[in-house]
Amino acid sequence: MNKLYLLGLAASLALNTSFAGTYTPPAQGKDAFIDSLMSRMTLSEKIGQLRLISIGPEMTLAQIQNELAAGHIGATFNSVVPWDNRAMQDAALRSRLQIPMFFAYDVIHGQRTMFPISLGLAASWDVAAVARVGRVAGSEASADSLDMTYGPMVDIARDPRWGRTSEGFGEDTYLVSRMGEAMVHGFQGEDVSHADSIMSIVKHFALYGAVEGGRDYNVVDMSPQRMYNDYLPPYHAALKAGAGGVMVALNSINGVPATSNTWLMQDLLRKTWGFKGLTVSDHGAILELIKHGVAVDANDAARQAIKAGIDQSMNDQAYGVALPALIKAGKVPQGEVDSAVREVLSTKWDLGLFADPYRRIGKPENDPADINAENRLHREAARDVARRTLVLLKNANHVLPLKKQGTLAVIGPLGDSHTDMLGSWSAAGLPRQTVTLLDGIRTAVGDQAKVLYARGANITDDRNSIVFLNNIILDHTEVQPDPRTAQEMIDEALKVAASADVIIAAVGESRGMSHESASRTSLAIPNTQRQLITALRATGKPLVLVLMNGRPLSLERENQQADALLETWFAGTEGGNAIADVLFGDYNPSGKLPITFPRSVGQIPMYYNHPTIGRPVEPGKPGNYRSQYFDADTSPLYPFGYGLSYTQFSVSGVALSSTTLKGGGTLDASVMVSNTGTLAGETTVQLYLHDKTASMARPIKELKGFQKILLQPGEQRQVHFTVDENMLKFYNQQLQHVAEPGEFDVQIGLDSQDVQQASFNLL
Ligand code: NOJ
Numbered sequence: 001m002n003k004l005y006l007l008g009l010a011a012s013l014a015l016n017t018s019f020a021g022t023y024t025p026p027a028q029g030k031d032a033f034i035d036s037l038m039s040r041m042t043l044s045e046k047i048g049q050l051r052l053i054s055i056g057p058e059m060t061l062a063q064i065q066n067e068l069a070a071g072h073i074g075a076t077f078n079s080v081v082p083w084d085n086r087a088m089q090d091a092a093l094r095s096r097l098q099i100p101m102f103f104a105y106d107v108i109h110g111q112r113t114m115f116p117i118s119l120g121l122a123a124s125w126d127v128a129a130v131a132r133v134g135r136v137a138g139s140e141a142s143a144d145s146l147d148m149t150y151g152p153m154v155d156i157a158r159d160p161r162w163g164r165t166s167e168g169f170g171e172d173t174y175l176v177s178r179m180g181e182a183m184v185h186g187f188q189g190e191d192v193s194h195a196d197s198i199m200s201i202v203k204h205f206a207l208y209g210a211v212e213g214g215r216d217y218n219v220v221d222m223s224p225q226r227m228y229n230d231y232l233p234p235y236h237a238a239l240k241a242g243a244g245g246v247m248v249a250l251n252s253i254n255g256v257p258a259t260s261n262t263w264l265m266q267d268l269l270r271k272t273w274g275f276k277g278l279t280v281s282d283h284g285a286i287l288e289l290i291k292h293g294v295a296v297d298a299n300d301a302a303r304q305a306i307k308a309g310i311d312q313s314m315n316d317q318a319y320g321v322a323l324p325a326l327i328k329a330g331k332v333p334q335g336e337v338d339s340a341v342r343e344v345l346s347t348k349w350d351l352g353l354f355a356d357p358y359r360r361i362g363k364p365e366n367d368p369a370d371i372n373a374e375n376r377l378h379r380e381a382a383r384d385v386a387r388r389t390l391v392l393l394k395n396a397n398h399v400l401p402l403k404k405q406g407t408l409a410v411i412g413p414l415g416d417s418h419t420d421m422l423g424s425w426s427a428a429g430l431p432r433q434t435v436t437l438l439d440g441i442r443t444a445v446g447d448q449a450k451v452l453y454a455r456g457a458n459i460t461d462d463r464n465s466i467v468f469l470n471n472i473i474l475d476h477t478e479v480q481p482d483p484r485t486a487q488e489m490i491d492e493a494l495k496v497a498a499s500a501d502v503i504i505a506a507v508g509e510s511r512g513m514s515h516e517s518a519s520r521t522s523l524a525i526p527n528t529q530r531q532l533i534t535a536l537r538a539t540g541k542p543l544v545l546v547l548m549n550g551r552p553l554s555l556e557r558e559n560q561q562a563d564a565l566l567e568t569w570f571a572g573t574e575g576g577n578a579i580a581d582v583l584f585g586d587y588n589p590s591g592k593l594p595i596t597f598p599r600s601v602g603q604i605p606m607y608y609n610h611p612t613i614g615r616p617v618e619p620g621k622p623g624n625y626r627s628q629y630f631d632a633d634t635s636p637l638y639p640f641g642y643g644l645s646y647t648q649f650s651v652s653g654v655a656l657s658s659t660t661l662k663g664g665g666t667l668d669a670s671v672m673v674s675n676t677g678t679l680a681g682e683t684t685v686q687l688y689l690h691d692k693t694a695s696m697a698r699p700i701k702e703l704k705g706f707q708k709i710l711l712q713p714g715e716q717r718q719v720h721f722t723v724d725e726n727m728l729k730f731y732n733q734q735l736q737h738v739a740e741p742g743e744f745d746v747q748i749g750l751d752s753q754d755v756q757q758a759s760f761n762l763l
Contacts, residue, residue, distance in 0.1 A: 023093050025355045033354065034345045038338065040097060043324060046337055049074035049099065049344045050319045052280060052312045055084075064088065071095040072320070074312065074344050075148075077104040080428050081371050082145040086361045093357060100357035102348055107149035107187070107198065107427050108167060109133065111140035113378045113573050114422050114429035117514075117550055118153065118179075120389040120569030122169035122594035123643070125684040126708055127182045129385045134186015136378045137427075139196045143368075143376070144428065145361040147351050148199040150247055150280075152183040154234035155204055157595065158607045161214025163518030166424055166550025166570070168209060170594030171607045172640065173230050174703040177237035184241040192244060193352035195359050202238035203247035204282060206264060207231045211251055214604070216517045220251045225696065228731035230609075236273055244347060245278035248310060250285055257292045259285040260301075265309035278347045281310045286318040298322055303332055311340040372430055379574050386571045386578030388682075391591035392644040393555075393565040399542050400564045401585025401646060402502060404448040409500035410438045411456040411493045411536065412507045413529065414548045419478065423570030424515040424550060433573055437506050437546060440576025444584050452500060456493035456536075458482055459510045460526040469512040478512050486528050490535045502542045504583065505533060507558075511570050514550020523554040523601045530557070537561040546579060552597040556637055567591070585646060590682035590708070592643035592751065599637045603629070608640035608752040609699035641686050641703075641751035647677030647713065651685070654748050654758035661762050663725050663739070670720040671748045671756055675711035683750055684708045687721045690745040692759075695732055701747055701755075721748070728762055 026033040038046070048071045053059060055078045059067075067073045068091035079085055085103050092101040109115045115133045116123075124130065134152075141149060154176050157165040169179040180202065189197035210231060211218040222231065235246070246269065249258040258264055259281055269275045286305045287298060295301035302322035305313065313319045326332040352359045368376060392400070402408070414420055416438040418431035435443075442451050458481040460466065469479045482489060497503050507529045512518060524530065536543055545562040547553065548570055559565065566589070568579050581587040598606040617628040619635075628634040650673070657668035673685055687705035691698040705721045723746065728739035741762045749755030 023098055023357060030346070030349050034342060034349065037097065037099070037345065038341060041341070043327065045071040045097060046341045047319055047323050048072040049341050050312050052077065052104070052314050054283070054315045055079040058315065065091050068092045068101065069094045071097065071099065073101065075102045075104060077150070079103060080105055080144050080146065082361050082367050083364070085145040086358065086364065089357050089361060099345070100348060100353040102147040102351055102353060103145060104148035104150060104201070105141065105146050105427060106151065106425050107137050107141045107146065108151045108153065108425040109423065110137050110382075110429055110572060111144060111146070111427045112372070112376055112429060113140060113382050114426050114434070115382055115572045116386050116389045116575070117166045117423035117570045118169055119166050119550060119594060120571065121385070122175060122179050123391050123567070123569065123591040124385065124388040125175070125592050125594075125706055126388050127178055129388050130179050130182040131186040132381060133385055134183040135189065136381050138187040138189060138198045140376070140378070141198050142196045142360045144371070146198055147353065147360055148201060149187055150201050150203055151187070152180050152200065152238065153203050154180040154238055155207070155209030156231050156234065157209040158605045159210070159214035160523055160551040160595070160598075161519050161521065161601065161604065162209065162211060163216060163513070163515050163520070163551070164209070165595070166514035171596060172594065172609070172703050173233050175594055175706075176234040180234050180238040181241035184238050184243045188242055188244070192242070192350055195352075199244040199347065199351055200238070201245040201247050201278065201280060202235055202243040204249035205235055205246045205269070206249055206258060207253055208249040208251050215519045217250050220253050222254065224735055225731055225733070228735060239273065239275055243277075244350060245280060246275070247280050247282055248285065250282045250288070252292060257289055257294060259310060260289050260294055260304035260308045262308045270309060278311055278343050279309055280312040281305065281314045283314050284316050286310065286313050287316045299326060302326065306332055306336050306340060311343045372433070377433065377573065382572050383574035383578050383581070386574050387581045387587040389569060389571065389591050390579065390582050390589050391567040391593055392582070392589040393567055393638055394559060394562065395644055395646075396563045399502075399544060400566070400583060402544070402583050404445045404584055406501035407450040407452060407499055408441060408445070409496045409503045410441055410451060410453045410506065411496060411503060412505045412532065413455055413457055413459045414506035414508055415453060415455070420511045420548060421570060421572065421575040423511050423572065429573060435574055435576035437504070437576045437579055440578070440580035441504065441583070443577065444580035444586070452496045454493040454496040455482060455489060456505070457486060457489055457528040457532040459529070461486060461528045462526065469510060472515055472517060473512055479510055486531060490532055493532060494535060494539065497536060497539050497541060500541060502544065503536050503539070504544045504546060505536055506546045506548060507533060508547045508549035508553065511550065521601065523552065523598070525553060525555075525558065533558060533561055544583070552595055554598060554600045554637070556599050559637060567593075588646045588679055588681040589643065590645060590684070592641050592684050593638055594640070596636045596640045597638040599633060602632070603634075603636070606636055609702050611697040611699055613697070639751055639753045641684070642753075643751070645681040645683060647675055647679040647681040649681070649683050649711070649750060650674045650676050651749055651756055654746055654756045656746065656758050656760055659760045661723065661725065661760055663763070666722050666724045667760060668720055669723055669746045669748060669758070670718050672716055672718050673709065673711065674716040675713055678713050680710065680712045682708055682710045685719045686749060686751065688747040688752065688755060689723070689727060690747065691728065691730070691740070692743045692745060694730075694740050694742065696730070698730065701745070701752065703752070725762065
């Protein structure tokens with residue numbers, strides 16, 4: 001999206017580059033150095049540090065040069081190669097006080113090697129694998145001269161209409177927290193100042209995933225209890241894991257935009273959580289305070305944002321234009337600006353940039369000859385992680401794993417799509433470096449089987465959707481419909497299918513459908529593809545659907561039509577190989593859903609840990625005045641935590657070390673898990689707790705622990721969880737974090753519904 005604007009930047013900047021090695025690193029410690037630096041800064045230089053610009057059409061290259069040398073820009077994002085960033089750093093160091101700049105980017109699920117989208121990563125339930133993704137992405141990004149990423153996104157998503165569901169780790173507070181921490185650790189490595197580490201900026205603070213109706217940028221209205229118990233903990237967990245900063249959300253919270261929300265940014269973030277670090281607005285959010293209807297003009301917007309505690313303003317001129325006059329008029333205390341500047345300088349210090357502004361940029365002689373060179377990718381890691389993220393949703397009559405023999409038909413608009421495999425927010429990942437499903441299957445079978453291919457359908461034939469999808473991604477070529485009619489494409493697919501032993505249909509969404517601003521009112525696979533699936537079903541051949549999508553889809557019909565369903569999200573650079581590994585049984589699937597799959601869009605919101613209610617559904621008793629839909633099943637199609645394997649596991653009853661727990665004590669809850677099948681396999685054992693009677697209605701169950709284990713055929717293992725008082729705490733009506741004495745259920749199982757249960761009393 002940004003790369004178009006970079007061509008020629010280095011050359012252009014080089015003309016004016018005079019800086020060459022005259023920078024002297026500070027001799028003092030951090031605080032003394034920043035004090036001394038700030039005492040020498042003019043107001044204009046201070047405000048410059050608060051200005052974060054996007055490399056894009058907004059500014060010409062000559063302007064960027066001049067502004068940097070004048071000390072009017074503190075940092076940029078969207079510029080991703082060392083030679084461009086070196087030239088900009090040279091310009092920044094020509095400024096009067098030689099304050100280095102930093103370079104940020106949205107490194108969400110990879111930099112050059114793309115891993116599965118975050119929702120897929122969460123489906124691995126594999127903390128070590130996710131930390132590995134962060135580490136690979138962090139080292140690739142730093143090798144590209146980047147200092148910072150705007151990730152991870154830890155917004156809880158319980159409304160799959162929201163396109164950004166794909167960017168987060170799903171619906172559950174505990175799982176999202178663990179995944180977010182792992183990413184932070186991975187990005188930042190052992191020490192964020194190291195040359196191969198990048199700083200993590202957790203986003204979007206706060207509650208962005210709860211936008212009304214799943215419509216992006218919409219309002220969030222939420223009780224404090226739900227915020228504190230469900231939505232806020234993942235941000236806090238990421239900060240406790242060391243994330244250096246926070247990106248502030250675009251939504252309002254109970255009427256007050258996050259960008260001007262002093263309760264959120266001052267009282268909660270800085271005072272209650274004790275956060276010390278950088279806060280950055282989201283793109284253009286300060287001026288959007290006018291549109292929100294809480295600021296009369298740019299001056300008012302800037303005043304409110306700085307007061308709330310937004311340190312850096314992303315890609316708007318609000319601070320630069322407004323702050324000098326506001327300070328002069330006494331409407332903004334100098335101290336508020338100084339605190340923001342201090343955070344920016346402190347971030348640069350922590351990144352090691354004052355010690356060496358070229359820490360991640362490196363020397364020109366070490367620049368890669370080819371930035372996209374194959375040897376800069378981490379394909380082995382991408383394949384290993386991707387296969388752990390695939391979720392087997394259905395496998396009737398053991399149709400999977402497939403044999404590498406006979407004739408296989410790969411059909412569907414996603415079967416040979418390089419671009420979609422990348423997923424949204426694909427940083428510097430290149431479509432041509434991805435392995436499509438067709439590629440992966442061909443490589444896997446070699447000459448042992450014949451592989452045929454037909455596109456079968458366009459991703460969608462809806463003109464408005466196509467125009468939309470080609471406009472949200474800048475090169476306008478995301479979705480290129482085949483000019484043939486739907487029937488012509490289906491006919492071709494049926495011809496291919498006729499000579500095949502099995503049909504593998506790759507269907508779902510284009511990556512742009514699960515993207516920022518891409519909200520949907522339907523969760524169905526688009527119509528053209530549904531017609532294709534129906535036609536393929538009618539052949540009577542074994543039908544395997546390989547699903548690619550960035551949100552839960554409503555799959556009731558497909559669940560009936562297909563023999564097997566494999567959820568593959570958008571699986572990244574090695575996606576095709578990883579999917580083939582699972583299809584042919586070279587890897588036994590182990591992924592579990594990090595988010596509930598409803599039966600229909602009408603069931604939303606649907607999440608597994610709903611608070612208890614007075615009239616829960618009681619199936620099989622029509623007209624019984626219960627909480628249900630009369631026109632459809634009230635249960636999800638696939639519950640949270642669900643996913644099959646090619647082997648079978650059984651779980652014994654729950655053994656508790658005691659039926660009472662004293663405050664401050666612990667108890668052990670365990671089950672015996674057995675692999676009763678004939679293949680080795682991994683599964684995730686999940687611990688849920690339920691507070692049976694409390695001062696508030698508590699969730700019917702809440703995930704509080706999980707362990708991913710590998711069992712050989714016939715092997716058994718006792719899996720232990722330690723339960724302590726802290727795990728029983730919740731924010732009560734007074735927002736006190738308490739564990740209330742009484743009875744608790746302990747549920748352990750292989751998904752949120754398939755559990756064994758015991759109970760104990762908290763004394
Ligand atoms: C807007 C998005 O909301 C945010 O997630 C992203 O980090 C910024 N743009 C910068 O690209």
